[in-house]
Amino acid sequence: xxxxxxxxxxxxxxxEAVLQERLIxxxxxxxxxxxxxxxxxxxxxxxxxxxxxxxxNTNIEVKTIVTPExxxxxxxxxxxxxxxxxxxxxxxxxxxxxx
Amino acid sequence: xxxxxxxxxxxxxxxEAVLQERLIxxxxxxxxxxxxxxxxxxxxxxxxxxxxxxxxNTNIEVKTIVTPExxxxxxxxxxxxxxxxxxxxxxxxxxxxxx
Amino acid sequence: xxxxxxxxxxxxxxxEAVLQERLIxxxxxxxxxxxxxxxxxxxxxxxxxxxxxxxxNTNIEVKTIVTPExxxxxxxxxxxxxxxxxxxxxxxxxxxxxx
Numbered sequence: 397x398x399x400x401x402x403x404x405x406x407x408x409x410x411x412e413a414v415l416q417e418r419l420i421x422x423x424x425x426x427x428x429x430x431x432x433x434x435x436x437x438x439x440x441x442x443x444x445x446x447x448x449x450x451x452x453n454t455n456i457e458v459k460t461i462v463t464p465e466x467x468x469x470x471x472x473x474x475x476x477x478x479x480x481x482x483x484x485x486x487x488x489x490x491x492x493x494x495x
Numbered sequence: 496x497x498x499x500x501x502x503x504x505x506x507x508x509x510x511e512a513v514l515q516e517r518l519i520x521x522x523x524x525x526x527x528x529x530x531x532x533x534x535x536x537x538x539x540x541x542x543x544x545x546x547x548x549x550x551x552n553t554n555i556e557v558k559t560i561v562t563p564e565x566x567x568x569x570x571x572x573x574x575x576x577x578x579x580x581x582x583x584x585x586x587x588x589x590x591x592x593x594x
Numbered sequence: 595x596x597x598x599x600x601x602x603x604x605x606x607x608x609x610e611a612v613l614q615e616r617l618i619x620x621x622x623x624x625x626x627x628x629x630x631x632x633x634x635x636x637x638x639x640x641x642x643x644x645x646x647x648x649x650x651n652t653n654i655e656v657k658t659i660v661t662p663e664x665x666x667x668x669x670x671x672x673x674x675x676x677x678x679x680x681x682x683x684x685x686x687x688x689x690x691x692x693x
Contacts, residue, residue, distance in 0.1 A: 401669060406684065407591075410531055420637075430638030430682070432608055432655065439519075440529030457531065461684065471500060471591055478592055484529070486505065486560065486591030492605075492669055492684030493676055506690075509630055538618075539628030556630065570599060570690055577691055583628070585604065585659065585690030 401491045405467040406459060409474065410436065411483035413454040418477075423460060426469055429495060431460040440482060455482070461494050500590045504566040505558060508573065509535065510582035512553040517576075522559060525568055528594060530559040539581060554581070560593050599689045603665040604657060607672065608634065609681035611652040616675075621658060624667055627693060629658040638680060653680070659692050 409419060416433065423431055434457045462470065467487050477483045508518060515532065522530055533556045561569065566586050576582045607617060614631065621629055632655045660668065665685050675681045 401685075404684070406686075408589075430636065432634040432636035432653065434533060434632060434634050434655075436531040436533050438529065438531035455531065457533075461682070474592055484560070484591070484593040486503070486589040486593060488505075488587060488589045488686060490606075490684040490686045492682070493672055494682040494684060507688075533632060535630040535632050537628065537630035554630065556632070573691060583659070583690070583692040585602070585688040585692060587604075587686060587688045 402494055403489065403491050404461040404494060405464055405487050406461050406490045407467050407470055407485060407487045409458040409483065409485040410438070410440075410455060411458075411477065411485075412481050413456045415477060415481055415483065416456055416458075419458055422470070422473060423458075426462075426466050426473075428460050428462055428466065428470075431458055433458050440484070461490060501593055502588065502590050503560040503593060504563055504586050505560050505589045506566050506569055506584060506586045508557040508582065508584040509537070509539075509554060510557075510576065510584075511580050512555045514576060514580055514582065515555055515557075518557055521569070521572060522557075525561075525565050525572075527559050527561055527565065527569075530557055532557050539583070560589060600692055601687065601689050602659040602692060603662055603685050604659050604688045605665050605668055605683060605685045607656040607681065607683045608636070608638075608653060609656075609675065609683075610679050611654045613675060613679055613681065614654055614656075617656055620668070620671060621656075624660075624664050624671075626658050626660055626664065626668075629656055631656050638682070659688065 436455045436457045535554045535556045573584050634653045634655045672683050
């Protein structure tokens, strides 16, 4: 593929919607300039769920493109959330039009 | 990128919503522990559509992270669906926080 | 991974919803046979926003699988949109069941 495009790491986080504000604060703290959020349905055996409290069991998918260093920091910081909430996160390389 | 994270294959399936229950049964049969589902709009020339029966032409995007072996089995099994329904499926490597 | 599957480039475009019709026309012009569209929430510092005109500040995520050549043409053509609208686009390799 052509190399005239920017390189970055796309990080995808799937978690309970209750974590949304905390994730956004984390992204801002790490200097992340952009992200998207989509509500998702799903099932999973990952992490520990808050439980069946109404409104708490909705999931969101958060995506952001960052540098390799920030993706390391982001994933490391997210490890703490997996102890108390349902959360998975993964990354892979992308290239294209972004800052 | 750091190698202190798990490795897996993200498989994405885009298909008619009518296939949702059959896909979930297939994932459970393959021992898949988690997946997300998002309704999507779209257009495509892939496979054979059920047609214009009301309510049948909505699409869903199903995503799951699995081992290379299970991704092979999943894609092989999905081939049968492409003969009768609109369905595409694709995979790529990811790493991160997941089981 | 097994090589019995098709290879392609997944291109993801995240932009203001007001661009949807223009993007679809561009995809058709490039001979793209299928795509999906999902509404997304988000924040970003990319490009120049149309502003706070009601209904114009919603974002969409458009995904399509194409050849390497078409992904080059698509990304090159999208550069013009980043001058006047909020838009990012990125690509990576996938393999699977698609034409």
